[in-house]
Amino acid sequence: MRNDDAPLIRLEDYRPSNWLIDTVDLDISLHPQKTRVRALLALRANPAGEPGSPLVLDGDELALKALSIDGRPLDASAYEATPQALTIPNPPPHDFTLTIETELDPSANTKLMGLYRSSRVYCTQCEADGFRRITYFLDRPDVMSVYTVRLEAEKAEAPVLLSNGNLVAAGEIPGSGRHFAVWHDPHPKPAYLFALVGGALDHVRQDYVTADGHKVELAVYVEPGKAGRAGWALDSLVRCMRWDEQVFGRNYDLDVFNVVAVSDFNMGAMENKGLNIFNDKYVLADPQTATDGDYASIEAIIAHEYFHNWTGNRITCRDWFQLCLKEGLTVFRDQEFSSDERSRPVKRIADVRTLRSTQFSEDAGPLAHPVRPRAYKEINNFYTPTVYEKGAEVIRMLKVLIGDDAFRQGMDLYFERCDGTAATIEAFLACFAEASGQDLSDFARWYEQAGTPTIVASGRYDAAAKRYTLDLAQSTPPTPGQPEKQPVVLPIRFGLVGAKGDLPLKTASNAYAGDGLIVLDGACLSLGFEDVPEAPIPSLLRGFSAPARLELDLGDADLLRLFSSDSDSFNRWQALQSVATRALVTAGKPGADQKPLAATATALGEALDAFLKADGLTDPAFAAQVLRLPAPADIAREIGKDVDPEAIFAAHRSLSSAIGKALLGNMPGLSAALATSGPYRPDAASAGRRALRNELLGLAALCAPAKGADLCEEQFGAADNLTDRLAALAAMTLIPSERREVLIARFAEAYANEPLVLDKWLMAQALIPEPATLDRVKKLMQHPVFSLGNPNRVRALIGGFAANLTQFNRPDGEGYGFVSDIVIALDRTNPQVASRLLGSFKSWRMLEPRRQRFAREALSTVARMPNLSRDVADIAERALA
Numbered sequence: 001m002r003n004d005d006a007p008l009i010r011l012e013d014y015r016p017s018n019w020l021i022d023t024v025d026l027d028i029s030l031h032p033q034k035t036r037v038r039a040l041l042a043l044r045a046n047p048a049g050e051p052g053s054p055l056v057l058d059g060d061e062l063a064l065k066a067l068s069i070d071g072r073p074l075d076a077s078a079y080e081a082t083p084q085a086l087t088i089p090n091p092p093p094h095d096f097t098l099t100i101e102t103e104l105d106p107s108a109n110t111k112l113m114g115l116y117r118s119s120r121v122y123c124t125q126c127e128a129d130g131f132r133r134i135t136y137f138l139d140r141p142d143v144m145s146v147y148t149v150r151l152e153a154e155k156a157e158a159p160v161l162l163s164n165g166n167l168v169a170a171g172e173i174p175g176s177g178r179h180f181a182v183w184h185d186p187h188p189k190p191a192y193l194f195a196l197v198g199g200a201l202d203h204v205r206q207d208y209v210t211a212d213g214h215k216v217e218l219a220v221y222v223e224p225g226k227a228g229r230a231g232w233a234l235d236s237l238v239r240c241m242r243w244d245e246q247v248f249g250r251n252y253d254l255d256v257f258n259v260v261a262v263s264d265f266n267m268g269a270m271e272n273k274g275l276n277i278f279n280d281k282y283v284l285a286d287p288q289t290a291t292d293g294d295y296a297s298i299e300a301i302i303a304h305e306y307f308h309n310w311t312g313n314r315i316t317c318r319d320w321f322q323l324c325l326k327e328g329l330t331v332f333r334d335q336e337f338s339s340d341e342r343s344r345p346v347k348r349i350a351d352v353r354t355l356r357s358t359q360f361s362e363d364a365g366p367l368a369h370p371v372r373p374r375a376y377k378e379i380n381n382f383y384t385p386t387v388y389e390k391g392a393e394v395i396r397m398l399k400v401l402i403g404d405d406a407f408r409q410g411m412d413l414y415f416e417r418c419d420g421t422a423a424t425i426e427a428f429l430a431c432f433a434e435a436s437g438q439d440l441s442d443f444a445r446w447y448e449q450a451g452t453p454t455i456v457a458s459g460r461y462d463a464a465a466k467r468y469t470l471d472l473a474q475s476t477p478p479t480p481g482q483p484e485k486q487p488v489v490l491p492i493r494f495g496l497v498g499a500k501g502d503l504p505l506k507t508a509s510n511a512y513a514g515d516g517l518i519v520l521d522g523a524c525l526s527l528g529f530e531d532v533p534e535a536p537i538p539s540l541l542r543g544f545s546a547p548a549r550l551e552l553d554l555g556d557a558d559l560l561r562l563f564s565s566d567s568d569s570f571n572r573w574q575a576l577q578s579v580a581t582r583a584l585v586t587a588g589k590p591g592a593d594q595k596p597l598a599a600t601a602t603a604l605g606e607a608l609d610a611f612l613k614a615d616g617l618t619d620p621a622f623a624a625q626v627l628r629l630p631a632p633a634d635i636a637r638e639i640g641k642d643v644d645p646e647a648i649f650a651a652h653r654s655l656s657s658a659i660g661k662a663l664l665g666n667m668p669g670l671s672a673a674l675a676t677s678g679p680y681r682p683d684a685a686s687a688g689r690r691a692l693r694n695e696l697l698g699l700a701a702l703c704a705p706a707k708g709a710d711l712c713e714e715q716f717g718a719a720d721n722l723t724d725r726l727a728a729l730a731a732m733t734l735i736p737s738e739r740r741e742v743l744i745a746r747f748a749e750a751y752a753n754e755p756l757v758l759d760k761w762l763m764a765q766a767l768i769p770e771p772a773t774l775d776r777v778k779k780l781m782q783h784p785v786f787s788l789g790n791p792n793r794v795r796a797l798i799g800g801f802a803a804n805l806t807q808f809n810r811p812d813g814e815g816y817g818f819v820s821d822i823v824i825a826l827d828r829t830n831p832q833v834a835s836r837l838l839g840s841f842k843s844w845r846m847l848e849p850r851r852q853r854f855a856r857e858a859l860s861t862v863a864r865m866p867n868l869s870r871d872v873a874d875i876a877e878r879a880l881a
């Protein structure tokens with residue numbers, strides 16, 4: 001279907017389903033090309049629907065083999081079956097059962113939606129609308145059913161057979177070489193949470209007893225031979241289960257919890273009830289094949305999918321417009337878990353980096369949409385940083401606004417009241433309004449209004465009156481379909497910093513005394529503070545208490561003072577980022593005077609050198625974050641229009657190498673002090689030491705290439721873990737030389753049989769900021785490990801290239817042409833991966849005119865292709881609108 005013809009689905013058009021399905025009995029006989037599915041559905045008219053309606057079930061590329069009602073085959077004149085729908089115009093006027101037989105070819109399913117095969121393992125992906133590729137169904141989240149699933153397969157091919165819920169029967173089918181397993185899930189669930197797995201899999205397992213005394217068998221299933229890499233995921237699972245009991249009072253509710261890792265997966269992982277299916281990248285870990293970053297993301301994603309059991313599964317979404325109800329909340333929960341397991345400030349900094357680079361950029365471009373979209377053509381295109389990351393920020397603000405206790409009470413009320421339902425944002429917010437006694441109707445605007453608000457702040461000190469006045473104003477730029485914006489409710493955590501730390505806060509009204517929170521809920525606000533003994537430096541948006549841009553006219557000297565003395569770690573980090581950002585924004589415009597940048601470089605270099613000498617070993621993870629400048633793409637977004645990526649990149653390089661030079665003398669001593677003895681451990685403290693060392697290594701490579709190359713080779717040879725080896729490779733990629741090519745080759749040899757490690761190798765090369773990279777990437781597409789059929793490979797190599805600011809945005813437009821050609825080719829087999837890749841164009845409108853022209857051409861070429869998927873057509877259309 002062409003996108004122009006695809007219907008726009010609107011939130012305001014939501015109507016309850018006319019029919020309900022109370023139970024689903026599936027009988028699935030697995031076969032690589034001919035899988036038979038028999039579905040027995042217990043249907044009943046929905047009292048909340050239109051009486052006497054026809055029954056229309058969803059399908060997608062389905063082939064109907066047989067159909068009966070209450071056990072009697074249905075006459076061909078009584079129904080119509082197409083690949084997209086099964087219609088029964090005159091269903092019985094009473095409850096009835098419908099038996100549907102379909103036949104599937106899982107081996108031919110390259111979209112990786114519905115039932116497919118990944119390296120000989122049968123698996124499913126049903127969110128958002130993949131279940132309709134298995135059988136005809138009311139494939140919408142507000143239709144919830146109790147599932148019983150019988151799976152049958154050849155025992156040699158699929159000795160392991162898993163589905164949702166608890167195992168109730170299993171056995172051999174004598175003489176056939178086949179066997180079966182029956183799974184029953186007592187919790188009613190929408191079809192998008194259905195899953196099955198069949199294959200020859202190894203596993204690790206552990207018993208777990210919930211706080212309320214329920215015994216659960218936990219297991220992590222992986223491809224044969226990889227059980228040695230499943231331990232960290234299992235360990236993370238146990239820790240997050242305990243945490244959810246302690247922090248949210250949530251216990252697990254089945255006898256079994258299974259996690260399965262597959263190597264072909266469109267997304268990160270999926271929270272199917274009792275049977276989470278994962279991209280293997282987010283399960284497999286050992287020191288040789290996973291980095292510190294991988295260990296951290298495995299822990300976070302295992303937790304995320306587990307936490308969905310309550311926020312997503314027990315309480316699901318009424319419709320897909322409510323996606324943030326489960327995703328924003330669950331991201332918030334996994335962020336909190338990681339903060340408690342690791343360093344809270346460092347986690348916050350990392351999350352804000354991600355928010356700014358992915359979500360702020362989305363909000364600033366043509367694909368901007370509210371946390372709760374009002375309309376969509378293709379729901380798969382709305383699993384976005386806005387729904388996930390901004391959705392989590394909205395929950396975080398809610399907690400700040402109503403306080404920790406009311407937040408917990410609101411959550412308890414939500415779990416109690418909405419358990420077993422398909423809920424809405426309104427139902428969710430009502431719980432917090434009730435628990436806190438606050439009116440949250442203005443706050444709800446965060447769900448409706450797209451765009452990143454800007455807070456403009458300015459302060460004045462009257463020394464004679466000892467009064468400090470803080471003026472705040474907010475505005476949000478127009479976004480597609482939303483030209484006019486209203487003020488949003490902005491919780492601004494703050495302090496007034498004096499020579500010896502925070503000054504006491506006393507306002508004329510006493511309204512803000514002591515609590516350090518300003519709520520800016522109108523267009524502007526002026527606050528007077530009394531008895532202020534000295535001119536303070538305002539520290540605003542502490543902990544990044546609202547997802548906004550802050551414009552505060554502080555000089556570098558004041559920012560450097562905040563860096564050294566703010567009590568809020570986030571704002572210490574932010575202060576240096578602000579100094580660097582301002583300098584790079586100025587110097588990153590074509591033809592800009594570079595002298596001010598040199599002055600900033602000197603100031604930053606001195607501040608960082610002093611900081612590392614004093615504090616580098618106290619909290620290396622924090623120090624690593626401090627050392628990492630805003631990325632060139634962040635500067636591009638701040639500049640916002642007429643962007644010339646080369647100019648930004650050049651300024652960024654020169655600032656980084658100047659800083660590197662300032663630190664050079666201190667580097668060897670610090671690196672030595674940070675070196676860990678003993679075998680690799682993935683804990684946050686050891687990871688922090690590696691992070692700081694490797695940050696220093698990257699700077700050395702930039703400012704002293706010959707010495708840097710020595711260090712990279714040395715570290716590569718000596719390292720006992722992938723983190724350090726990969727960091728050596730990444731630093732070396734910044735040094736154009738024969739030595740770089742040698743190290744690249746050594747890396748490939750060392751990990752020849754490790755596709756997940758080679759992904760990092762592909763990406764490191766795709767990110768090289770040199771014109772030859774495009775040809776290199778084209779060549780790498782011929783490398784034996786690369787395949788357009790595997791989403792991880794595509795994301796690493798092609799996605800990596802599309803994230804290469806200077807090379808994707810080559811001045812000759814070839815970067816766009818290359819990526820758009822791949823989007824077109826990939827769309828024929830995997831539209832979801834293709835459309836995500838096309839999303840790389842989301843910032844094209846901020847570029848200078850010549851690059852814009854090339855980008856528009858590439859997008860238009862995609863848009864003009866016949867037979868585009870709805871996924872890709874929708875992105876192309878919105879990006880061009």
Ligand code: ZN
Pocket residue numbers: 304308326327330
């Ligand atoms: Zn999720």
